[in-house]
Amino acid sequence: MADHSPSESDYLGKRQLNKGAAGWVLLAGLGVAYVVSGDFSGWNLGLAQGGWGGLLIAFLLMGLMYTCMVLGLAELSSTLPTAGAGYGFARRALGPLGGFATGMAILIEYSVAPAAIATFIGGYIESLGLFGITNSWPVYLVVYLVFIGIHCVGVGEALKLMFVITAVAVVALGVFVVGMIPHFDIGKLVEIEPTGAFGANGFLPFGVTGVLAALVYGIWFFLAVEGVPLAAEETANPRRDMPRGIVVAISVLLCSGLAVLILAPGGAGALSMSESESPLPDALRAVYGPGSGLAQFVNYAGLAGLVASFFSIIFAYSRQLFALSRAGYLPRWLSLTARRNTPALALIIPGTIGFILATTVRDGGLLIDIAVFGATVSYVLLNLSHIVLRIREPELDRGYWTPGGRVTTSIALVLAVVSVVATFLVDVMAASYTLGVFVLALAYFWFYSRHRVVTSAPEEEFASIAEAESKLK
Numbered sequence: 001m002a003d004h005s006p007s008e009s010d011y012l013g014k015r016q017l018n019k020g021a022a023g024w025v026l027l028a029g030l031g032v033a034y035v036v037s038g039d040f041s042g043w044n045l046g047l048a049q050g051g052w053g054g055l056l057i058a059f060l061l062m063g064l065m066y067t068c069m070v071l072g073l074a075e076l077s078s079t080l081p082t083a084g085a086g087y088g089f090a091r092r093a094l095g096p097l098g099g100f101a102t103g104m105a106i107l108i109e110y111s112v113a114p115a116a117i118a119t120f121i122g123g124y125i126e127s128l129g130l131f132g133i134t135n136s137w138p139v140y141l142v143v144y145l146v147f148i149g150i151h152c153v154g155v156g157e158a159l160k161l162m163f164v165i166t167a168v169a170v171v172a173l174g175v176f177v178v179g180m181i182p183h184f185d186i187g188k189l190v191e192i193e194p195t196g197a198f199g200a201n202g203f204l205p206f207g208v209t210g211v212l213a214a215l216v217y218g219i220w221f222f223l224a225v226e227g228v229p230l231a232a233e234e235t236a237n238p239r240r241d242m243p244r245g246i247v248v249a250i251s252v253l254l255c256s257g258l259a260v261l262i263l264a265p266g267g268a269g270a271l272s273m274s275e276s277e278s279p280l281p282d283a284l285r286a287v288y289g290p291g292s293g294l295a296q297f298v299n300y301a302g303l304a305g306l307v308a309s310f311f312s313i314i315f316a317y318s319r320q321l322f323a324l325s326r327a328g329y330l331p332r333w334l335s336l337t338a339r340r341n342t343p344a345l346a347l348i349i350p351g352t353i354g355f356i357l358a359t360t361v362r363d364g365g366l367l368i369d370i371a372v373f374g375a376t377v378s379y380v381l382l383n384l385s386h387i388v389l390r391i392r393e394p395e396l397d398r399g400y401w402t403p404g405g406r407v408t409t410s411i412a413l414v415l416a417v418v419s420v421v422a423t424f425l426v427d428v429m430a431a432s433y434t435l436g437v438f439v440l441a442l443a444y445f446w447f448y449s450r451h452r453v454v455t456s457a458p459e460e461e462f463a464s465i466a467e468a469e470s471k472l473k
Contacts, residue, residue, distance in 0.1 A: 162315075225246070
């Protein structure tokens with residue numbers, strides 16, 4: 001590929017992030033923050049797709065997929081620590097097209113997920129009766145304006161605030177667990193009547209296809225934890241901190257997700273939980289009464305969980321867009337950074353798109369389907385990247401080695417492929433339209449931006465060095 005670096009000497013100087021702003025504790029907090037909203041809302045929609053048994057199996061399969069993938073990402077992020085993360089890993093392993101495809105799939109996921117979370121925030125506020133709000137679009141506008149504004153101030157400040165908000169949400173999850181344990185009834189888990197679907201029974205009321213459809217909502221328990229490596233350029237010691245932070249994050253999420261999945265429907269009933277817009281407070285109200293102070297506390301703190309994920313995924317989409325733009329795959333002006341080394345345009349433009357989606361679609365479940373499609377496509381490419389780099393570059397200087405090596409990420413790869421198929425089972429129109437957007441993005445790359453790649457960008461330099469070394473050998 002020809003060198004298409006801009007002639008101005010300060011190109012990268014205008015595109016610098018704040019170095020050393022995060023250690024492994026903040027990274028672990030970032031990983032939990034990305035996902036913790038999935039414990040408060042969204043997951044319960046999977047009960048209507050697969051019943052409790054189907055959603056449990058989906059949770060276990062997706063928990064396995066994410067654990068295996070995260071172990072692979074821990075190795076990749078300690079080896080190639082750039083803001084491009086997934087795009088950078090795939091660029092090294094699969095070439096420019098593979099890198100761009102991965103980056104765009106991640107960008108679709110991270111641009112749409114906050115819109116889904118915004119609808120859940122609106123639902124929680126309506127359930128509290130705050131400000132007399134019955135139409136949530138002003139809530140969407142406020143959360144986008146406030147939290148994009150905070151991110152524009154600086155990453156260190158943003159991550160520390162996010163860590164505090166996440167801690168409040170984790171405390172609320174602990175309170176919910178303690179409050180629900182005395183009211184657990186195993187019979188309430190399987191109260192949904194079996195349908196006539198193939199393999200349907202009391203445990204799997206929607207049969208085998210219900211399990212596949214529930215995979216999308218099993219993913220929602222973990223969606224976006226893979227975004228931790230996007231903070232690599234802003235991490236004090238990525239070779240040490242990245243693996244530690246991301247592994248701690250997935251461990252916390254496995255425990256919290258399983259507790260919520262068992263105790264919410266086990267206390268309030270799977271049928272009522274399948275229709276709830278604020279499942280944790282509603283579960284507490286079902287067992288303690290409508291005026292429950294415990295439910296009110298979890299409802300308010302649940303907002304903290306939703307805000308934490310909304311807040312942190314904004315960070316993620318801005319860094320992915322920043323990296324793709326800095327390397328010339330997307331318009332270069334999108335990666336310009338402000339006085340405090342924050343990518344302001346990369347924060348504002350996807351945020352505007354997300355606000356429009358939340359306001360016009362107003363369906364959190366549909367937005368989950370769109371986000372999950374982008375996510376699962378990226379997971380296929382990320383796991384493939386780990387496998388390819390292990391084969392092609394076994395002597396690469398790695399800061400961390402994935403336990404099980406290629407076998408581990410091969411398990412995640414197979415489950416990711418199954419998950420892509422599952423998105424079409426839940427909503428074929430949503431998955432098809434999203435696929436159409438993805439294909440248009442690939443066409444943009446093929447006919448335009450691949451001729452304008454900035455070879456001095458960090459992710460491109462990694463790839464160029466590898467190609468040069470390969471030729472020498």
